[in-house]
Amino acid sequence: MRPDMTPETAAERSDAARNRERLLVAARELIEQGGVAALTMDRLAEQAGVGKGTVFRRFGSRAGLMLTLLNDSEAAFQAQFLFGPPPLGPGAPPQDRLIAFGAERIAYVVEYGDLVLAAGSSPGGKLDVPAAALWDRHVEMLLREAGFNSPEPWLMAGSLNATLDPERLLHLIRKHGVTSERLATSWRDLVTRVVTAA
Amino acid sequence: MRPDMTPETAAERSDAARNRERLLVAARELIEQGGVAALTMDRLAEQAGVGKGTVFRRFGSRAGLMLTLLNDSEAAFQAQFLFGPPPLGPGAPPQDRLIAFGAERIAYVVEYGDLVLAAGSSPGGKLDVPAAALWDRHVEMLLREAGFNSPEPWLMAGSLNATLDPERLLHLIRKHGVTSERLATSWRDLVTRVVTAA
DNA sequence: AATAGAAACGGACTACGGTCCGTTTAGTCT
DNA sequence: AGACTAAACGGACCGTAGTCCGTTTCTATT
Numbered sequence: 001m002r003p004d005m006t007p008e009t010a011a012e013r014s015d016a017a018r019n020r021e022r023l024l025v026a027a028r029e030l031i032e033q034g035g036v037a038a039l040t041m042d043r044l045a046e047q048a049g050v051g052k053g054t055v056f057r058r059f060g061s062r063a064g065l066m067l068t069l070l071n072d073s074e075a076a077f078q079a080q081f082l083f084g085p086p087p088l089g090p091g092a093p094p095q096d097r098l099i100a101f102g103a104e105r106i107a108y109v110v111e112y113g114d115l116v117l118a119a120g121s122s123p124g125g126k127l128d129v130p131a132a133a134l135w136d137r138h139v140e141m142l143l144r145e146a147g148f149n150s151p152e153p154w155l156m157a158g159s160l161n162a163t164l165d166p167e168r169l170l171h172l173i174r175k176h177g178v179t180s181e182r183l184a185t186s187w188r189d190l191v192t193r194v195v196t197a198a
Numbered sequence: 199m200r201p202d203m204t205p206e207t208a209a210e211r212s213d214a215a216r217n218r219e220r221l222l223v224a225a226r227e228l229i230e231q232g233g234v235a236a237l238t239m240d241r242l243a244e245q246a247g248v249g250k251g252t253v254f255r256r257f258g259s260r261a262g263l264m265l266t267l268l269n270d271s272e273a274a275f276q277a278q279f280l281f282g283p284p285p286l287g288p289g290a291p292p293q294d295r296l297i298a299f300g301a302e303r304i305a306y307v308v309e310y311g312d313l314v315l316a317a318g319s320s321p322g323g324k325l326d327v328p329a330a331a332l333w334d335r336h337v338e339m340l341l342r343e344a345g346f347n348s349p350e351p352w353l354m355a356g357s358l359n360a361t362l363d364p365e366r367l368l369h370l371i372r373k374h375g376v377t378s379e380r381l382a383t384s385w386r387d388l389v390t391r392v393v394t395a396a
Numbered sequence: 397a398a399t400a401g402a403a404a405c406g407g408a409c410t411a412c413g414g415t416c417c418g419t420t421t422a423g424t425c426t
Numbered sequence: 427a428g429a430c431t432a433a434a435c436g437g438a439c440c441g442t443a444g445t446c447c448g449t450t451t452c453t454a455t456t
Binding site for chain 1: 322325326348349350353354356357360361363365366369370373376380381383384385387388390391392394395
C-alpha cells in the first residue's frame with residue numbers, strides 16, 4: 001500500500017499512471033488535429049506508444065474514454081449547480097435554478113458537442129452514467145422545493161432531463177439552425193409550465 | 199414502364215422483388231430464433247442466400263432494415279392517431295388525444311422493444327426519420343388545438359416527444375422496474391401541466 | 397539483492413457494419 | 427430472336443470496437 005493512498009482506493013502502479021497520462025495527452029492531440037471522429041482506439045494506442053489492450057484496460061470503451069476526457073468540465077458543471085453562485089447554485093428560487101440549469105446544460109452541450117455525443121454512444125451510454133443520475137436527483141430536488149406535488153417527481157425530473165438530450169439538442173442546432181437561445185427559451189417555457197401548474 | 203406502376207414510382211425489377219421478400223422472411227426468422235441481436239447483416243445475407251451487397255443496396259443500413267421491419271406496425275400506429283377512433287384519433291379533446299398518444303407510443307415501444315432500439319441506432323437515426331417528424335407535427339397540432347399559446351410550439355412538441363424516447367423508456371422499464379402504467383401516468387401529468395398552464 | 401505474485405502490457409484475433417467494383421441479369425427496343 | 431442498357435448482384439475488402447492470453451514489469455517482502 002502506498003502511503004499517499006486512501007485505504008479504499010486501490011494503489012495504481014507507476015507504469016499505469018504514466019501510460020494513463022500519455023493516453024490522455026495523445027487523445028487530446030488527436031482530437032485537436034482531426035476532431036473527435038479522428039480519435040480511433042487503434043490510432044490512440046499508436047500515438048501514445050502503447051498497446052491497444054492497455055487503452056481498453058484503462059477506459060473500458062471508447063465512450064468511457066470520452067467520459068474521462070470530459071471529467072474535468074463535468075465536475076466544473078456539477079460544482080456550479082451544487083455550490084456555485086445563484087441563480088444556478090443555491091440561494092435563488094428553485095424555479096430560477098431550474099431555468100438556469102437547463103441554460104447551462106445547453107451551453108455545455110454546445111461547447112463540447114461531438115465529445116458529449118461520443119460519450120453517450122454505446123449501449124445505455126448516457127443513461128447509466130453516474131452524472132445522469134445526479135442531474136435527475138438535482139432536478140427532482142428543485143421540483144420538490146418549487147412545491148411540485150405529484151406522484152413520482154423522479155420520473156418528471158427524468159422527463160425534463162430527456163428534453164436536454166445532447167443528440168436532440170445538437171440535431172436541432174446543426175440540422176435545423178435552431179439557436180441555443182431559442183432552446184433555452186423553450187426550456188424556460190417548459191419548466192415554467194410544469195412548475196406553475198397546480 | 200410497367201402498367202401497374204404509378205408514374206412517380208420507379209419500377210422494381212423482378213429479381214429485386216424476389217430478393218427483398220427473401221430477405222424480409224430471413225430477417226424475421228433470425229429474429230424469431232435468436233432475438234434482434236442475432237440479426238447480423240452477414241448472417242442475414244447467408245440465410246437469404248444473397249450477397250451482402252444486396253442487403254445494403256436494399257436497406258441502406260442495419261437501422262434501415264429495422265425500420266422496414268417496423269414499417270407495417272408504424273403505419274398502423276400512425277393510422278390510429280390520424281384517423282382512428284377517439285380518444286387517440288380525431289373527435290376527442292386535444293388534451294385527451296395527447297395523453298392517449300403518449301400511452302399508445304409507450305405501448306408500442308414496449309411491444310417492439312429491441313427492434314425499435316435497433317432502428318434508432320446509427321448517426322441521427324431516430325431524429326431524421328420521417329416518422330419522427332410526423333409525431334412532432336402531430337403533437338404540435340394538438341398543442342395548438344388545446345390553446346397552447348407560446349412562441350415555438352414546435353420546439354415544445356419536440357421536448358414532449360423527447361420524453362417518449364425509446365432508449366429512455368426501455369431503460370426505465372428494464373433497469374429500474376418502472377411499469378408502463380407509471381410511465382403513462384407521468385406522461386399524462388406532464389401533458390396536463392404543459393397544456394393547463396397559462 | 398533476490399524472489400514471488402499480482403498487476404499491467406501488447407498485439408494478434410474476432411465480429412461486425414459498411415463500401416467497392418467487376419460481373420450477371422432483367423427488361424426493352426428493333 | 428438478338429442485342430443493348432440500366433439495374434441488380436456478390437463477395438472480397440476495409441476500418442473499427444472490443445477480447446484474449448502469453449509475456450513483461452512493478453512492488454512489496456525477506
